[in-house]
Amino acid sequence: MKSKKNISDSSTGQQAALVPLHKLAQNASGVLIHIDLGAEETDHLGLMGFFPGVGVTASGKAPGGDPRIYRIDQSEIALRNETARNILVRVDTAEPELHPIAETAKL
């Protein structure tokens, strides 16, 4: 299941391309659909904001490509690929909207 998968997305009832989170292209966004991990890990990820239905953006990565950084809401959270490959996302096809203030905001 480590690559693209066509399964029915229950939230839309349509066939949609689901990819493991670690395959989400840099700066691409998607909607988290399913977490296939143990209860403890799923709970922990839930506390960090990883729920089915939440929007997620691949925002960066460590120099070696693993771990990768994901943005959920305003948080940047790093996950190892071995964890992220167990999380399925539906890839957004539309270009992510850039916040109008993003270009002018200061540190």
Place this chain on the structure above:
Amino acid sequence: MSSCHTAPAKVSAEDLEIRLPEGGGIGPRRHQTTTVRTVAVIGPPNCGKSTLFNRLTGLRQKIANYPGVTVEQHSGKLVGGHGIKGVTLVDLPGIYGMTAQSEDARVSIDVLRGEMPGVPQPDAVLLVLDATNLGRHLVLAAQVLSLGLPTLVLLNMKDQMQQRGGSIDTFKLAQELGAPVALISATQTDGLDAIYRFLEETGGKREMVQLPVLQNPGLCRDWAVAVGRRSDYNAPASPIWTRRLDKVVLHPVWGAVVFFAIVMTVFQLVFTVGQALGDRFTDLLQRTGEHLAVYVHIPWLQSLLLDGVWKGVGSVLAFLPQILVLFFFIGLLEDSGYLARAALIADRTMARFGLNGKAFIPLLSAYACAVPAIMATRTIENKRDRLATILIAPFMTCSARLPIYTLMIAAFIPNKAIIPHLLGLRAAAMIGLYFLGFAAAFFTAQLLKSSVLKKAKAPFVLELPQYRWPTVQSIAMRLYDRAKVFITRAGTIILSVTVFLWALAALPVHNGVISNISNSWLADAGRFFEPLIHPLGFNWKIGIGLLSSLVAREVIVGTLGTIYAADPATHALSLQSAVRGDLTPGAAVALVVFFAFAMQCTSTLAIVKRETNGWKWPIIQFLYMSGMAYTAALVVNQTYRFFWLH
């Protein structure tokens, strides 16, 4: 199906008599029944709880820009006038929810539920949330409010939220939560009056407010999003400079360049600026000692004060400038947010050795001292990962090793440049010693994770903070605290040891004349151990130094200062010259290698005992590290003898 109760709080119309103080919508007025005595300060990690706690209590709990700085509860009395007396604030480790994933989170949850021995259940709660990231943090708000304690919700980092175009209607949020809400900036001391008003007006009793029972995270997140929307929460733009800096810092090539440039710069400055300051400080101490000696006319007392106390304690104090230079840079890295990125960069290597990436931050803080580092392992959820990190943390080069490393490097390594103006031979030698500690830690981690602590890999989840400018106040406080610890140890442990050793070096007294050190009890004791350390290239003086350093590593420098000052043959020499004349280069390397590996810190053993609930692991750790130190020093010295002396 478990559900997320979205039933509105049971708040009557009178209770929802919302007041609007300046700067934020302090919400429902509470009944005044009892006096508030204990107030918990809680919130998600890295949202500014300890900064707020420090502002309200005048204390100086450590703060830094990465999650997991606070790992146990700290109490302090509320100060700041307003006529409120006798209120104790309890600063708690950050939590994401009311289920304990790690030891530090367990502390917070136990305190909030009144299940922590020795800590009374809080009468009220200051719930600190990051105003720049409210969507996710409101889930925690619901969980904390459901405890039924009077709670003031503080939306911290108001300045950053507004700077980046965010906004919220605190009045509406207070209505949604059934709890008062205030928008504050703890760093700028903005909006903190709301806290005093809350404590003045809040009784121990709170109207039961039923907020969501959070058994279904997805539904609760929906609830949090809906609450945010109804409160007109306009999330601020993500910080553009954080993204830009991350593009460089996490770049496959530039990231490594930046990392090594930072490391080289820090150590080069420790050996240029730090050494220059240290030499001046040594000179000042020496001159002061000579001036004071004039006023003491009794020979044995002069010897005690000058050779025992002044040269012993002074030889350790001389390294204070270098330690402060090192801590200045560690402070910059911690406060800026770079440290969390370094953890990310190091994770791949950590994973290769079976370690959790979260171990990186405790291991990095072990460069300062292993004691807080071992405490910081509480943020690691997996118990085996945590134990492995506790056991390897003392290998990291703590600041107590810096005096002996600096002394030996300055005594034996010439002051030459490897890369002109960028990297000297001495700085390179110091980096090598730091690397040696790192390598020993990773070798041990591999050993542990492939044997007694073998387990499936634990997930690595790390929230990256935004970059922030370190503040002068924060760095200055850090340096002050470190200097205080160093000087206190010099004035207590090291002073006691040097006086004791001076006495042993002066006894027995024959016909009212103190002994020559070579005939003293100290020499007798040293010679008793000498056969054991002779294969390492050490004489009895170094042996006494090693014995005294079992209390704390830096004591050896004070001990050697006292011993060489008491010896007529080396009395007039500087400590560097005395050591250089007493050791071969092979023995000098063996000595620093011994210090790189040996467990010579009673405070660390005590904290390992506390954190592992028994003596088993500290004893194993002591034997393992001592055995490794002895073997490595033996190999180094014998190799030197074999290749250079034959």
